Amino acid sequence: MFQSLGKYILLLRLSFKKPEKFSVYWGEVMREMVSVGIGSLGIISIISLFIGAATTIQVAFQLSSPLVPRSIAGSISRDSNILEFSPTISSLVLAGRVGSNFASNIGTMRVTEQIDALEIMGVNAPGYLISPKILASITMIPLLVIISICLGITGGYIACLITGTITPADYLMGVNDGFDGLTVRVALVKAFVFGFIIASICSYQGFYTKGGALEVGQSATAGVVYSCVWILFADLMITSLML
Template sequence: MFYHFGRYLLLIRLSFKRPENFKVYWDEVMREMVSIGIGSLGIISIISVFIGAVATIQTAFQLVSDFIPKSIVGGITRDSTILEFSPTISALVLAGRVGSSIASEIGTMRVTEQIDALEIMGVNAPGYLIAPKVISGLTMIPLLNIISIGLGLIGGYIACAASGDVSTADYIRGLTDGFNPLIIQVTIVKSIFFGFIITSICAYQGFYTSGGALEVGQSATKGVVYSCIMILFADLIISRVML
């Protein structure tokens, strides 16, 4: 365990050495941003709308007392979406979509000896292959989280309009009542950590792949599983520290 952790830290340190050619690295960062951000926008949008709608319906179902104002549904949906549903569930989905792609791409390059060829040419392979992915994850996953929050709240509004359990006016009033800016800080911190976890762990699994196509698949699976575990662990730690 300590051996793998030490090798992981060494790989991350090598990834952020001074690049040989800034333009080449910048082009890779832009390509990864498009791949992670634009490529994941569809699945994140669909999931976020439905999660927001379901959270609103279930909250309205549980608050059946006449002594509880209906506007509380909007407040609970807002806080749960911002603090937990959008950052954590989106990260778990992205671990499967983005993480497996990163591990498979780098793992394939390793077993086909493309990484060895880069190193022979004097290229810092970890920096060229991993740093752009990590930087893109740190940038795009928080942006996807913000989009997810907005779409989740829209999904809650649609659920209110369609079901009639809570009026849309009460829902909107609940969204604005008692808002604490701290929850925005928490969700941003979570999404930044989640972005680093997904990209770095999956890149590590792919970089140290050995064997053939079967091992590439195993590395991708390990990357997704370990990323999901670390996302849940980081979620717990950040929530405990910041809240």
């Protein structure tokens, strides 16, 4: 365990070593940002809309007592989406989509000796392959989480229009009532940390792949599993510290 942790820390140090040609690395960062951000926008949008709608309907069902104001369902749905559903569930989904892609790409380069060729040419392979992925993830995943929050709240509004469980006016009143900016800050901190976890762990798994195509698949699976576990652990720690 300690040996793996040492290799992980060393890989991160090499990844953020000063690049020889910044322009080359900048191009890789832009390419990864497009892949992580634009490539994941569709699945994040669909998930956020449906989770927001389902959350609102379930909250309205549980708070069906005449003694409870109907608008409170909007407040609970808003805070649930901001604090937990949008950052955590979106990151778990991105660990499967983005993380497996990172691990398989780097793992394929390792088993086909492309990384060895980069090192022979004097290129800092971790910096060239891993740092753009980390920078893209910690930049784009918070943006995706912001979009997810907006779409989650929109999904709740659409559910009110379609099902009539709560009037849209009551829902919007609840969304606007008692809003605390701390919840958004917590969500963005979570998104930043989760993005780093996904990119670094999956890249680590891919970079130290040994064998062939079967081992590349195993590395991608291991990267996703470890990322999900650490995301849940980090979620608990950040929530405990900031709330």
